[in-house]
Amino acid sequence: MDYVVELLDIRKEFPSVVACDNITFQLKRGEIHALLGENGAGKSTLTNILFGLYQPDSGSIRLRGREVSIPNPNVANHLGIGMVHQHFKLVHNFTVTENIILGSETTNGLFIDLRSAAARITELSNKYGLNVNPHAKISDVSVGMQQRVEILKMLYRNAEILIFDEPTAVLTPQEIQELMKIMKNLIAEGKSIILITHKLKEIKAVADRCTVIRRGKLIGTVDVASTSQETLAEMMVGRKITFTIDKQEQVCGGSTLVLEGLSVRNNNGVLGVKNLSLEVHAGEIVGLAGIDGNGQVELVESIIGLRKVESGKIFLKGHDITTLPIRDRLNSGVSHIPEDRHKHGLVLEYTVGENLILKIYNQEPFSRRGLLQREAIAEHSNRVIQEFDVRAGQGAATSARSMSGGNQQKTIVAREIDRNPDLLIAVQPTRGLDVGAIEYIHRRLLGQRNKGKAVLMVSLELDEIMNLSDRIAVINNGELIGVVDANDTTENEVGLMMAGIKRGAMA
Amino acid sequence: MRIKLSKDSILSLVAVILGLTAGAILMRLTGNSPIEGYRYLFSGGAMNIERIGNTLATATPLIFTGLAVAFAFKTGLFNIGASGQMLMGGLGATAVGLTLAWPKPILLTVMMLVALFAGGLWGAIPGWLKAKFNVHEVVASIMMNWIAFWTVYYAVPAYFKGPFLETESRRLPSSASLKVPWLTNLFQGSYINLGIFIAIATIIIIAFILDRTTLGYELKAVGHNKHAAQASGINVNQRIVLSMAIAGALAGLGGASFYVGFASNMQIGVLPSQGFDGMAVALLAANSPWGVFSGSIFFGILHTGKGFMNAMTNIPPEIADTIIATIIYFAATSVLVERLWVRLKKKKILRFLEKSDVGAGGGE
Numbered sequence A: 001m002d003y004v005v006e007l008l009d010i011r012k013e014f015p016s017v018v019a020c021d022n023i024t025f026q027l028k029r030g031e032i033h034a035l036l037g038e039n040g041a042g043k044s045t046l047t048n049i050l051f052g053l054y055q056p057d058s059g060s061i062r063l064r065g066r067e068v069s070i071p072n073p074n075v076a077n078h079l080g081i082g083m084v085h086q087h088f089k090l091v092h093n094f095t096v097t098e099n100i101i102l103g104s105e106t107t108n109g110l111f112i113d114l115r116s117a118a119a120r121i122t123e124l125s126n127k128y129g130l131n132v133n134p135h136a137k138i139s140d141v142s143v144g145m146q147q148r149v150e151i152l153k154m155l156y157r158n159a160e161i162l163i164f165d166e167p168t169a170v171l172t173p174q175e176i177q178e179l180m181k182i183m184k185n186l187i188a189e190g191k192s193i194i195l196i197t198h199k200l201k202e203i204k205a206v207a208d209r210c211t212v213i214r215r216g217k218l219i220g221t222v223d224v225a226s227t228s229q230e231t232l233a234e235m236m237v238g239r240k241i242t243f244t245i246d247k248q249e250q251v252c253g254g255s256t257l258v259l260e261g262l263s264v265r266n267n268n269g270v271l272g273v274k275n276l277s278l279e280v281h282a283g284e285i286v287g288l289a290g291i292d293g294n295g296q297v298e299l300v301e302s303i304i305g306l307r308k309v310e311s312g313k314i315f316l317k318g319h320d321i322t323t324l325p326i327r328d329r330l331n332s333g334v335s336h337i338p339e340d341r342h343k344h345g346l347v348l349e350y351t352v353g354e355n356l357i358l359k360i361y362n363q364e365p366f367s368r369r370g371l372l373q374r375e376a377i378a379e380h381s382n383r384v385i386q387e388f389d390v391r392a393g394q395g396a397a398t399s400a401r402s403m404s405g406g407n408q409q410k411t412i413v414a415r416e417i418d419r420n421p422d423l424l425i426a427v428q429p430t431r432g433l434d435v436g437a438i439e440y441i442h443r444r445l446l447g448q449r450n451k452g453k454a455v456l457m458v459s460l461e462l463d464e465i466m467n468l469s470d471r472i473a474v475i476n477n478g479e480l481i482g483v484v485d486a487n488d489t490t491e492n493e494v495g496l497m498m499a500g501i502k503r504g505a506m507a
Numbered sequence B: 001m002r003i004k005l006s007k008d009s010i011l012s013l014v015a016v017i018l019g020l021t022a023g024a025i026l027m028r029l030t031g032n033s034p035i036e037g038y039r040y041l042f043s044g045g046a047m048n049i050e051r052i053g054n055t056l057a058t059a060t061p062l063i064f065t066g067l068a069v070a071f072a073f074k075t076g077l078f079n080i081g082a083s084g085q086m087l088m089g090g091l092g093a094t095a096v097g098l099t100l101a102w103p104k105p106i107l108l109t110v111m112m113l114v115a116l117f118a119g120g121l122w123g124a125i126p127g128w129l130k131a132k133f134n135v136h137e138v139v140a141s142i143m144m145n146w147i148a149f150w151t152v153y154y155a156v157p158a159y160f161k162g163p164f165l166e167t168e169s170r171r172l173p174s175s176a177s178l179k180v181p182w183l184t185n186l187f188q189g190s191y192i193n194l195g196i197f198i199a200i201a202t203i204i205i206i207a208f209i210l211d212r213t214t215l216g217y218e219l220k221a222v223g224h225n226k227h228a229a230q231a232s233g234i235n236v237n238q239r240i241v242l243s244m245a246i247a248g249a250l251a252g253l254g255g256a257s258f259y260v261g262f263a264s265n266m267q268i269g270v271l272p273s274q275g276f277d278g279m280a281v282a283l284l285a286a287n288s289p290w291g292v293f294s295g296s297i298f299f300g301i302l303h304t305g306k307g308f309m310n311a312m313t314n315i316p317p318e319i320a321d322t323i324i325a326t327i328i329y330f331a332a333t334s335v336l337v338e339r340l341w342v343r344l345k346k347k348k349i350l351r352f353l354e355k356s357d358v359g360a361g362g363g364e
């Protein structure tokens, strides 16, 4: 059999967790092989071992039939292995070319030969249909484009084996379509791909085979064509998953959040939100749909208090909170699941337990007269960890940094929902979560709604918006294009509105 | 509250050992025996009760300035202004001590409080400039150092001039000194003074604040990730000012312990070196309060012992300073030290070299 990569009986233990429990994984030449597993199953760890970031405790790695040891990523590069990480690693004030050649600069005499590097990048970009401008600055290009730069970085180093760790978690649906096309081009050119993703649809669309792991153990490798999504999901979580959400009709109450003619500036100093008015009622989920970068971030940050309002007003349960400090907003019942979990969501140096009290540390019983109450904090975090099934090797004492991406997300979601807020603002609440966890989080969001609380959900995933929302608000270029009833619209219509076409204008 | 042998303390120990090795090489190169040199260096710092007292007395201001740097660093701030904060603390305490004739316990308490507030103010100003105008605290605190320097330069001759010399203040009466007879006698006439007890109490308080209080939780959150701290409702700017004020107060106390404890008067025209040594101590301590204690004692031994080493051998006392500098260097490059450590520990170097050669051939 023609295997390019064989990970044989790989074992990797971290303090109190076995991240990989004698896993065997074989990649055929020219295939896209999906790696599927719950959050914390050990996918990133396994691929990081192949990329030389971690050393296995036991087991062996064979490349093209030959046993090798990969002590660090430089060796991996030499061996033709490239990786796009879950969180990108680009230098923002460098150009595309500078980023790509970083670490493998060719020089002509004294100077770095940027010109021929740029020429080669253009050539590669054309060959694989990547459409990258080598002279653009990273800070000026979209997330999807940044990802292509990461792909080019691998290709530039002549990588034959490409690892993608959750590449689609940060992309818009259009960008995902394009990425899949790119991956097919890569295969056509003889590359082999390992794809980590939680989205079964994507696996069905591009992957040839799929290996499933659960809590560090190998469950099996299957042919994708002959396996249904339901079977894949069941292999992954070990139980049946319901994909449809059971949403009962419900009369909603008064307005919890009222935005009146809100205008907010974005980071470039121009209006990112323009004269926007919207209401979210008690007992409903309003989904805010839109293409990434159309004012969602600015809107949410202004409600939370992270961003100054230019004009207009924000009311919470009838009180004007437009200029209230953040702490007061939180205390009057606002919760927030932020878009960027590493920036606004977590203190990575703190433990899970410490992160779980980030918004309540100053309240009884977690502190008294300025003194932290360790027992109360431990009790609280153990309960929340249990209830939300946060998988952390050393429980509340696990450092947030060492957790898998999905479990970091679950920690934030748990913290915010557990406060039982009157208004929950959830931005991409299920980004990077496995289907089991998504199902659970969705149920909790609905639970908030059924309890008569208001939820404003921002998501780039149309599926999520369509399934969960009672009403859908569509934003384009900072303006509210319209609000439609979820029962009374189609994906197609919402898609058109996202592109800026008003409802009346269609027909 | 024990000193744990964590990764940080191992790294610091490695830095110390490397620094001492570098010192040994230097002694060798200058034609002396390192074993002799170190024998006299360490016995000079600890061979009898008097010298132990002096080591503790030398370490006392370092404990305060080390804490001043470490504490600010927990909030992500680089307090390079400990020297100026020390000066202001010392000036405040000296002014009170020379002016009021109260009973010793009350007078000392007031002097320490004044030092605390003077240093605190000197720290708070750069903090406020940072919070309000985003002026980098390094720039602002260096300027504050010089303002303190010139303030002392003006104030001492103008108000507290000694009988003979223009360049130093009058000697403090014994009722205004942290030196107490029972302690001086116990340590057979050394410089040791009440400052060391205040320093140890301060370490306990600071460790407690950082570990157990909501304030410590907030300050560390700001230091690690100010965006998340802000989004959680912590008033980041206010915490920055407070952190710098507390750091300044610590250095202010250090100034008092130096000028009204170790010494008995203030000289003009000197920025106290302890302010800068404090950074070294904090670095070596990886910003842990009890690490600051050990680091200060260690530097105290070196400072106290170097004169003795010089007297007994031909080794110049600058070697001790070089050792300190080397240790700082290694502590600062602890990342490199760590990598070296990891590699040595796993003994994978050889395998790595072998296999990576094979590997380079494999990747067509």
Ligand SMILES: Nc1ncnc2c1ncn2[C@@H]1O[C@H](COP(=O)(O)OP(=O)(O)OP(=O)(O)O)[C@@H](O)[C@H]1O
Pocket (backbone or CB within 6 Å): A014, A015, A017, A018, A019, A037, A038, A039, A040, A041, A042, A043, A044, A045, A046, A391, A392, A393, A402, A403, A404, A405, A406, A407, A432
């Ligand atoms: N550096 C580390 N130190 C300690 N534990 C770790 C470390 N890295 C990962 N782990 C643990 O190993 C397990 C597997 O983590 P891994 O990141 O491989 O999960 P994953 O399958 O990629 O999950 P996700 O889908 O959430 O990204 C988790 O329990 C995680 O907490």
Ligand SMILES: [Mg+2]
Pocket (backbone or CB within 6 Å): A043, A044, A045, A086, A165, A404, A405, A406
């Ligand atoms: Mg992962």
